[in-house]
Amino acid sequence: MPEGKIYEDLSTVVGRANTVFRIIAVLIVLALFYYWNVQILEHKKYWDLAESNRTRVRALPAPRGLIRDRNGVILADNRAAFKVSYVRENVVDMEGSYAAVGRLLETGEEAIRGRIDAFKSLPAFEPIVVKDGLGPYDVAPIESRRLEFPELVVDSEPQRFYPHGPLAAHVLGYLQERTPEEASALREARTEVGHMGGRTGIERQYDDRLTGEDGYLIEIVDSLGRGHGERDRRNPVQGQDVVLTLDARLQERAEELLEGREGVIIALDPRSGEVLAMASFPTFDPNRFITRFTPAEWLQLVNDPLSPLENRAVRGLYAPGSIFKLLMALGGLDFGYVDERTTVFCGGSTVIYGSPFACWFQPGHGSMDLSDAIKNSCNIYFYQLGRRMGIDMIALAGERAGLGVRTGIDLTGEKDGLIPSSQWKAKTLKTPWFPGETISVSIGQGQLQMTPLQVAAFTALIAGRGARIRPHLLKADQDAGKGAKAPFKSAVYGPIIEGMWRSVNDMGTGRAAFVAGMDVCGKTGSTQVMSRERAEKLAKAGIEIKTHSWFSGFAPRDDPRIVVTVLVEYGGGGGATAAPLAGRLFSLFQELQGP
Amino acid sequence: MMIDRRLVQEVDWVLIGLVLINSLVGVLFIYSASHFVPGAYYLKQLAWVGAGLIALILVVMVDYKFLVAFSPYFYGLSVALLAGLLVFARLISGTKSWIAFGSFRFQPSEMAKIVMILLFARLFAEYKSAYLTPRFTALALLLAAVPGLLIVLQPDLGTALAFSAVAGGAFVLAGMKKRTIAVFLLLSLAIGVGGWNYGLKDYQKRRLATVVSPHQDPRGSGYQVIQSKIAIGSGGLTGKGFKNGSQIQLRFLPARHTDFIFSVVGEEFGFLGVFTVIALYFFMLLRMFRSVTKARDRAGVYIVFMASLLIAFQFLVNILMIIGLFPVTGITLPFLSYGGSSLLASYVACGLILNVRMRRFANV
Secondary structure: OOOOOOOOHHHHHHHHHHHHHHHHHHHHHHHHHHHHHHHHHOOHHHHHHHHHHHHEEEEEEOOOEEEOOOOOEEEEEEEEEEEEEEHHHHHOOHHHHHHHHHHOOOOOOOHHHHHHHHOOOOOOOEEEEEEEEEEEEHHHHHOOOOOOOOOOOEEEEEEEEEOOOOOOOOHOOOEEEEEHHHHHHHHHOOOOOOOOOEEOOHHHHOOOHHOOEEEEEEEEEOOOOOOEEEEEOOOOOOOEEEEEEOOOHHHHHHHHHHHOOOEEEEOOOOOOOOOEEEEEEEEEEOHHHOOOOOOOHHHHHHHOOOOOOOHHHHHEEEEEEHHHHHHHHHHHHHOOOOOOOOOEEEEEEEOOOEEEEOOOOOOOEEEEEEHHHHOOOOOOHHOOOOOHHHHHHHHHHHHHHHOOOOOOOOOOOOEEEEEEEEOHHHHHHHHHHHHHHHHHHHHHOOOEEEOOOOOOOHOOOOHHHOOOOOEEOOOOOOOOOOOOOOOHHHHHHHHHHHHHHHHHHOOOOOOOOOOOOOEEEEEEEEEEOOHHHHHHHHHHOOOOOOOOEEEEEEEEEOOOOOEEEEEEEEOOOOOHHHHHHHHHHHHHHHHHOOO | OOOOOHHHHHOOOOHHHHHHHHHHHHHHHHHHOOOOOOHHHHHHHHHHHHHHHHHHHHHHHOHHHHHHHHHHHHHHHHHHHHHHHHHHOOOEEEOOOOEEEOOEEEOHHHHHHHHHHHHHHHHHOEEEOOOOOOOHHHHHHHHHHHHHHHHHHHOOOHHHOOOOHHHHHHHHOOOOOOOHHHHHHHHHHHHHHHHHHHHOOHHHHHHHHHOOHHOOOOHHHHHHHHHHHHHHHHOOOOOOOOOOOOOOOOOOOOOOOOOOOHHHHHHHHHHHHHHHHHHHHHHHHHHHHHHHOOOOOOHHHHHHHHHHHHHHHHHHHHHHHHOOOOOOOOOOOOOOOOHHHHHHHHHHHHHHHHHHHHOOOOOO
């Protein structure tokens, strides 16, 4: 083809077109360099960003260890439940979300807002539990609306479950949500904020052991937070089981016996200090506390005048009444104020320091030695003994016996008590001790205060003829009190145990605790809950005054295997109310021991 | 109309081949970017490629002389359509860019770009001196400004930008004196400052600011760019594998089958994939621009140049945009991005190039 005049000269425009293309080509090459920079030189940075984009770490809460009784009966178990958590990071419209979530979960807007506010110090990506304890049918409607609620996450979690309801509730304790501070204090930070932790009882005492090690799950998620399978996981490790010294059968019977009253029954093994039963009434169902949301019920229990949450066995302080006569006898014998043949005449009343003091048995018990006095719980004998000893020797005996101070049981919140002394009174009340006050203390009244568990441990000391034990609930706890110095001469126990045996088996005050073939030894007590003057006034006015009713004893007489201490608040006479309860527990123990 | 056998011999099969390869690469990545959502976008795109080929054949069959001759009518029609859109169209995703016939939707602004190419070819073909005069420049600017402004008002900044690039290309080709260039620069500066203060919507300003610092607003305008850059950067040298890019498959990357299709290449096939696709595209662009030398007349040169520039400009802006070097303006990657109107317009532009090239001999 000829290149001639029929074609115009386009070289200028064609040249310009080529220049433009060359500029474009250079720009493309420059762009390629930038791609090289991003994809090769900065690859690591963007790779990490992509990884954190697509993964979400979920905590897998570890189940708590189980709590069993000495025979393996499960007292605290776990079951699967669902919880709904709120992730602030995923929220678009915070205010609208509170209202919508409140409606969806049927908790109301304010409840959601309150929860979120309580945890606002956490980073925004941390899930905050807004509802828990849900079953699979409860979470279905929430799961189905997942796209509408990107801020909600539904997880399963092991939830505490107490299969026997209120059985041993005070011993087991209950759980509450861990605060951020508690969670970080827990060893090796094995657990997360918002998980449940032990608040009272064994759950609290052995929280560290019961708490497992949380696992995690690294999940692949899309931009809407929907899961697309898992990439890595570490399974949670369940907490260690805790085996208690309790015997569920004795515990159950003890609680049955207290039903409808306020009081305490403790059974323990005097040889080892193992607590076989510890019942405190009224009680509660710890299953009510397994969710994070029980404020109304919680307040009701806390404010209940009968204090059902209090474990009276270790936190209730009572005057021991006539049970204290056992300590008087120990001190009197050990310090040499009396011996087993010393007799005192009881004519129904006596005058000491110019004031009349009456025995509970108006006709009088006649002439009595120590074991007669214990059998009949004679006041006159112990008034005289107290007068001879003086308050400070009584206090010394009490201190040696471990009364008025914590036993050291493995339960949080145990209280001390009080054995008054002249020194104590001068220090606390800034007044000197009046000898007349000693007389009240001699029969277990006055300022004396101790917990039922201290009384039980003291009874075990007598049962073991001076072998001191520390009551404990953990079966594996084997060093309980072993090697402690014997507080009294071993010879002093004989006449006291003789008196306790006769009290139950020889028509004494404790006869209602008699169990055939069991050789129960025990002592009753009735504690006046008000001043003697006031009580006499009310009695004259014909108003029945009920005293706290005590019984504490052991069986069998030789080689004792069980101590039972019973306290019934306002139960009346110890022989009438507490002793028969103890007898029924002794007889169950006998049955369980077999022939 | 019958087509001469000699004309068929002159068809640039290499260019058609390159266009088809690029289109199929697009279909492949659209599949990877959208197989997990309903809609079978890759099949629809395949249908659009077919439609594009038919459009291409239709464009090739008519001598570009006629198309140029009729361009004022096309121009009038498209201005009327664009104006009508502003008045009658319903808002679809915030813009009035679409004509809808049932489920079929079409963007007149895409066709307006083609019409502009033809009109300018006609206008500039008559103008044979080495440099532009002010009067002629004013006329050409006015003709380009009417549809350009109508597109800006939709608002569709991306298309308007491509539109002005094509128009501007014609001026560059016609040649500008230093004084004219100075006036142009001043004018652009005035439009830029005025536009920033009065014309641009807030979201458009944010997008511009995002180029400078995408992390200022990681949940808003910056989000797309950050996610796209993460996708590309995490791809590394060889990529994460087909259908295996976490940014894409887990939906972190928005508009992944349309504007951000090239990020899919970057994440799943890495730098090697990016290099290969850019190389393929480069050869296609080279082939297009080389056709300028094959044009028989001035109008042909303008047509080929502007059509090539249309494709090249959108390509360049797109690959810079998805890596954060250019504001997110909604400019698609021609032949690769999902979208019927855009694909059709690109095929028509390609048809024009082929048309000019195969009729390079006079008096045929």
